[in-house]
Amino acid sequence: MSGICGILRLDGAAPDGLAAMTAQLQARGPEGTRHFADGPCALGHTLLATTPEAQVEVLPLTEAATGCTITADLRLDNRDELLAALGMADTGRVIGDAEIVLRAYLRWGEGCLAHLLGDFAFAIWDRRRGCLFAARDPIGMKQLIHAHLPGRVFAFASSAQAVLAAPDVPRAVNEGRIADYLEDYLEGIDFTSTFYEGVFRLPPAHCLTVDAAGLRIRRYWALVPGPPLTLDSDEAYAAAFLEVFTEAVRCRLRAPAGALGSMLSGGMDSGSVVAVATRLLAAAGRGPLPTFSGVGPDPATCVETRAIHDAITMPGLAPHLVDWSKPETWADPVAEQFRAQEEPFDVDMNLVRAVYLQAQAAGVRVMLDGVAGDLVVNPGSYLVRLIRRGRLVTAYRCVKGEEAFWQSGGSVVRAFARELRSALIPDVLRVLRRRWSQWRPQSPQSPLIAPDFARAVNMSARLHIFEAQRLPQLGHYANERADSITHTYLAVGRERYDRVAAQSGIEPRDPFSDLRVIRFCLALPAEQLGGKGWPKYVLRMAVTDLLPDAVRWRKGKEHIGYMFNLRLAAGLSQEPDIRHLVKRFVNLSAVSGGQDAEAKLQASIDVAGLSHWLDAENERTKQVDDE
Numbered sequence: 001m002s003g004i005c006g007i008l009r010l011d012g013a014a015p016d017g018l019a020a021m022t023a024q025l026q027a028r029g030p031e032g033t034r035h036f037a038d039g040p041c042a043l044g045h046t047l048l049a050t051t052p053e054a055q056v057e058v059l060p061l062t063e064a065a066t067g068c069t070i071t072a073d074l075r076l077d078n079r080d081e082l083l084a085a086l087g088m089a090d091t092g093r094v095i096g097d098a099e100i101v102l103r104a105y106l107r108w109g110e111g112c113l114a115h116l117l118g119d120f121a122f123a124i125w126d127r128r129r130g131c132l133f134a135a136r137d138p139i140g141m142k143q144l145i146h147a148h149l150p151g152r153v154f155a156f157a158s159s160a161q162a163v164l165a166a167p168d169v170p171r172a173v174n175e176g177r178i179a180d181y182l183e184d185y186l187e188g189i190d191f192t193s194t195f196y197e198g199v200f201r202l203p204p205a206h207c208l209t210v211d212a213a214g215l216r217i218r219r220y221w222a223l224v225p226g227p228p229l230t231l232d233s234d235e236a237y238a239a240a241f242l243e244v245f246t247e248a249v250r251c252r253l254r255a256p257a258g259a260l261g262s263m264l265s266g267g268m269d270s271g272s273v274v275a276v277a278t279r280l281l282a283a284a285g286r287g288p289l290p291t292f293s294g295v296g297p298d299p300a301t302c303v304e305t306r307a308i309h310d311a312i313t314m315p316g317l318a319p320h321l322v323d324w325s326k327p328e329t330w331a332d333p334v335a336e337q338f339r340a341q342e343e344p345f346d347v348d349m350n351l352v353r354a355v356y357l358q359a360q361a362a363g364v365r366v367m368l369d370g371v372a373g374d375l376v377v378n379p380g381s382y383l384v385r386l387i388r389r390g391r392l393v394t395a396y397r398c399v400k401g402e403e404a405f406w407q408s409g410g411s412v413v414r415a416f417a418r419e420l421r422s423a424l425i426p427d428v429l430r431v432l433r434r435r436w437s438q439w440r441p442q443s444p445q446s447p448l449i450a451p452d453f454a455r456a457v458n459m460s461a462r463l464h465i466f467e468a469q470r471l472p473q474l475g476h477y478a479n480e481r482a483d484s485i486t487h488t489y490l491a492v493g494r495e496r497y498d499r500v501a502a503q504s505g506i507e508p509r510d511p512f513s514d515l516r517v518i519r520f521c522l523a524l525p526a527e528q529l530g531g532k533g534w535p536k537y538v539l540r541m542a543v544t545d546l547l548p549d550a551v552r553w554r555k556g557k558e559h560i561g562y563m564f565n566l567r568l569a570a571g572l573s574q575e576p577d578i579r580h581l582v583k584r585f586v587n588l589s590a591v592s593g594g595q596d597a598e599a600k601l602q603a604s605i606d607v608a609g610l611s612h613w614l615d616a617e618n619e620r621t622k623q624v625d626d627e
């Protein structure tokens with residue numbers, strides 16, 4: 001992870017204010033800051049060297065013959081292929097990933113994006129055309145935020161605060177986004193909104209071109225399912241998956257010595273990443289792999305903690321554990337980051353913050369994770385489709401297996417009846433129900449939203465916007481699953497991890513977000529994703545003999561992030577009360593109303609997060625006014 005930013009003066013004036021932008025990106029790039037200026041354009045870069053090549057490459061980088069200049073936050077996974085295609089394979093010098101992208105742009109123009117594999121956000125000042133070209137990777141692992149004032153200025157950066165530091169970009173809070181936060185599930189209302197009016201996220205898989213004539217944004221990639229994969233056995237599917245997944249993990253191990261680590265929960269996703277990574281590192285004579293986990297004090301009473309203790313028995317690990325019951329070891333720095341968080345949506349990321357902070361203290365700059373696993377290795381509407389094909393016995397067995405896995409204690413018969421009712425609803429009724437939901441008045445579900453504020457931001461309209469872009473109920477199976485992977489849910493989740501990791505100067509990497517893994521999983525039969533009542537069946541089979549059976553066949557899922565939130569909330573409650581800052585937005589009586597303990601805690605955390613963000617925003621606004 002590095003920080004990038006830039007200004008393009010659309011009135012032809014020389015840009016200023018770049019230093020103020022890079023000052024906002026120091027946590028993302030603590031190893032050095034560089035500026036570039038050429039006519040109406042200025043580019044900035046703050047370095048966090050997370051590949052060996054990045055330790056050598058100096059950005060922004062200019063190609064002498066054309067004057068084209070790039071600033072980038074990226075990791076390419078097909079370097080060798082690109083170097084060969086661009087005639088750069090035998091230069092005898094270290095070539096950074098950004099130089100490869102710049103050369104690809106000079107060869108293929110904006111079509112270069114079809115040739116890139118990896119995580120990236122970059123911008124290229126094309127002096128020949130007098131325009132700025134920028135792009136973001138297909139899944140959205142990297143961020144690119146921008147503001148456009150036609151005829152005056154265009155500014156972009158890795159964070160909204162850096163964009164707002166650019167001259168002429170106004171700072172005005174987008175109160176609709178506050179409403180989205182309070183409603184919780186509206187975080188994914190779209191791909192573009194930020195907490196500031198006129199400041200936008202570039203969606204994943206999109207690029208932009210801007211010059212004096214205006215701003216043009218287009219999608220350059222879409223996830224299109226290929227032909228289905230048909231193999232002879234479960235073992236064959238598992239072997240084929242492991243081959244693709246291993247390559248995705250291998251590409252994400254490219255890091256300076258001592259800089260690589262991994263999250264490790266008690267589940268399948270990060271566990272599989274670690275299992276494959278340790279094997280690859282051992283084969284290369286590297287290791288051990290530092291892992292970082294949030295745990296409780298007693299494995300006997302906590303399924304997640306017990307599974308983590310099983311997972312760290314894998315060879316080749318250097319495990320680090322953060323215990324929620326020992327807040328003296330983590331709560332103060334986590335609270336500091338909580339108070340300074342870039343967006344209120346990050347309020348529940350306190351276990352992740354604690355883990356990243358421990359990784360930072362251990363010298364780690366690159367953290368593997370498995371965040372996208374739940375979406376990528378997901379069977380979708382598998383049960384409904386089984387029932388519609390008349391495979392009732394198979395469907396019943398799957399429901400029985402799922403009830404046993406989740407240990408819900410509910411009736412298998414009732415659970416199967418629910419699936420049966422869902423399958424028997426005709427598609428035409430599904431369509432009519434969705435259309436009706438888009439027309440009928442809707443009210444917020446969260447009791448936190450103050451009624452007057454909900455009316456002021458037209459909350460009903462915001463709910464309709466979200467409803468309109470909800471996932472389709474059914475349809476072609478592979479298309480349904482492709483839509484779920486490229487929905488806003490994954491994008492906003494990855495953006496949260498990006499922001500929180502940036503606070504600790506860490507770059508997240510997720511093998512499940514690799515396009516090759518995604519395409520492979522789209523081609524799999526549904527039975528390999530949810531077979532025999534086990535979620536992620538193909539993944540469980542693929543890591544046989546790599547991941548302990550106690551983790552592979554663990555039943556249920558327990559999130560102990562709640563306990564980190566609980567301990568953090570106890571500390572925050574001792575601070576001066578600043579809830580008055582939110583009284584226009586929040587129904588404060590809901591925080592202490594008739595809810596269960598967990599709901600009250602969540603409401604308390606939500607209000608604290610928004611209060612601290614507004615407090616920090618008031619300070620930032622005051623600084624701007626003083627200047």
